[in-house]
Amino acid sequence: MTLSTVTALVKLFGQYLLQPIPFTLTFLLPLLFRLIARKYIWLSLPLTALAEVLLNWDSFCYYEARSLALLFTLTQLAVMAIFVWILQAAKRSR
Secondary structure, three states: OOHHHHHHHHHHHHHHHOOHHHHHHHHHHHHHHHHHOHHHHHHHHHHHHHHHHHHOHHHHHOOOOHHHHHHHHHHHHHHHHHHHHHHHHHHHHO
């Protein structure tokens, strides 16, 4: 894979994560869990996965878009896991 392809994919994922629903699920849901119940912050990951599958069901069922939808969902969950890990590390450092 060339550098321009990697750059284009990073830009595409960035644009996807900044849309309202993915942004809310990726960043605001863990913050909400952190404010309400820090112990259960990791529950935001399966809730987001379930919400993404339900919201993008048409993409997951259509054979040509299935791999791209899966790639976006897994990337979103990876970014979210890193964000939750950072939130947990910030809690421990206090």
